[in-house]
Amino acid sequence: MDKVAEILAEASAEVVEPRFRALAAGEVMEKAPGELVTVADREAEAIISRRLRELLPVPVVGEEAVAADPSLTEALRSEPAVWLVDPVDGTSNFVAGRPEYAVMCSLVRGGRTVASWIWQPETATAYTAELGSGAWRDGERLTRPAAPADAAELTGVLKSRFLAPQHRHRLEANCEVFGEIDPGLSAAGVEYPEVANGRFDFIFYWRTLPWDHAPGSLLVTEAGGVSARLDGTPYRPEAPGCEDGLLVAADPATWELTRAVLTAG
Structure with a gap:
C-alpha cells in the first residue's frame, strides 16, 4: 500500500x-x-x-x-x-x-x-x-460520521450532466426535499473523500468511468458508506458505457432514503 x-x-x-x-x-x-x-x-x-x-x-x-x-x-x-x-x-x-x-x-x-x-x-x-x-x-x-436521519438536513451532489433532459429535470425536482444540493467539485478524487469525511452525505453519478469511480467507491465503503447502483447492486468497475446511475451515501440508511427520494414519481 x-x-x-x-x-x-x-x-x-x-x-x-x-x-x-x-x-x-x-x-x-x-x-x-x-x-x-x-x-x-x-x-x-x-x-x-x-x-x-x-x-x-x-x-x-x-x-x-x-x-x-x-x-x-x-x-x-x-x-x-x-x-x-x-x-x-x-x-x-x-x-x-x-x-x-x-x-x-x-x-x-x-x-x-x-x-x-x-x-x-x-x-x-x-x-x-x-x-x-x-x-x-x-x-x-477514516470512519464516516453519522448522517442526519431527515432528508431535509442532508447535503448531496447531483451529477446529472449526462442524463437525458426529462430524467434530469425529474431528479432535480425530487432533490428539492434535501437540505442542500451542492454543484460538486468536478473531480471524483475530491468528491468521494468528502463523503468519507462528512462534507457530503450522498452523491448521485450517472456516467461511471472505472478509473474515476473505483478508487473512491472503495474508500467510501471501507469508511462505512455505500456505493451501489440504483437496483442495490454493489459497485463494480466496468468498461465505459455503463450509465445506469451510481448512488454513493454515508451509510445504508442514508442510501435507502436517498434512493427513495431520487426515484419517486
Missing part, C-alpha cells in the same frame, strides 16, 4: 505539480468534445503505469491509454487482475488553475476493487483503502 502511494506522489511531483498554473501553449488538448487532456496527464500516466507494472506485472487500464485504444478496457472482463489509473482526475480544474484535482489508481481482482489510492497534490493529502481492512487519510483510520 505504501509503495503505490509513493509512486503516485512521486509522479505527481515530477510532471503534474510543476505544470499547475504553468501550462504552456500547446500543452492542453481536446481528446473528445468537451474533454480536455494535458501533457501532465499523459506523462504521469506513462510513469505510473511503468512503475505499477514493475510492482505487479498485470495489465494497466489508464484513462489516456484507453482514449487512444478503447479495447484496453476488455482487460477488466478478461484478466484476473488489473491496475486502473487516472493520472489527473479533474483535468478541467487543473487546466483552470483550481486546486481540486487528484492522482488516482486502484487494483481490481476478479472484477472487484481490492485496493485504492487517491493523492491530492495541492493539499498533500493521501487517501488509501483496502478491501476488508479499512479506509485511511494520511495514515489515520
Whole structure:
C-alpha cells in the first residue's frame, strides 16, 4: 500500500505539480468534445503505469491509454487482475488553475476493487483503502460520521450532466426535499473523500468511468458508506458505457432514503 502511494506522489511531483498554473501553449488538448487532456496527464500516466507494472506485472487500464485504444478496457472482463489509473482526475480544474484535482489508481481482482489510492497534490493529502481492512487519510483510520436521519438536513451532489433532459429535470425536482444540493467539485478524487469525511452525505453519478469511480467507491465503503447502483447492486468497475446511475451515501440508511427520494414519481 505504501509503495503505490509513493509512486503516485512521486509522479505527481515530477510532471503534474510543476505544470499547475504553468501550462504552456500547446500543452492542453481536446481528446473528445468537451474533454480536455494535458501533457501532465499523459506523462504521469506513462510513469505510473511503468512503475505499477514493475510492482505487479498485470495489465494497466489508464484513462489516456484507453482514449487512444478503447479495447484496453476488455482487460477488466478478461484478466484476473488489473491496475486502473487516472493520472489527473479533474483535468478541467487543473487546466483552470483550481486546486481540486487528484492522482488516482486502484487494483481490481476478479472484477472487484481490492485496493485504492487517491493523492491530492495541492493539499498533500493521501487517501488509501483496502478491501476488508479499512479506509485511511494520511495514515489515520477514516470512519464516516453519522448522517442526519431527515432528508431535509442532508447535503448531496447531483451529477446529472449526462442524463437525458426529462430524467434530469425529474431528479432535480425530487432533490428539492434535501437540505442542500451542492454543484460538486468536478473531480471524483475530491468528491468521494468528502463523503468519507462528512462534507457530503450522498452523491448521485450517472456516467461511471472505472478509473474515476473505483478508487473512491472503495474508500467510501471501507469508511462505512455505500456505493451501489440504483437496483442495490454493489459497485463494480466496468468498461465505459455503463450509465445506469451510481448512488454513493454515508451509510445504508442514508442510501435507502436517498434512493427513495431520487426515484419517486
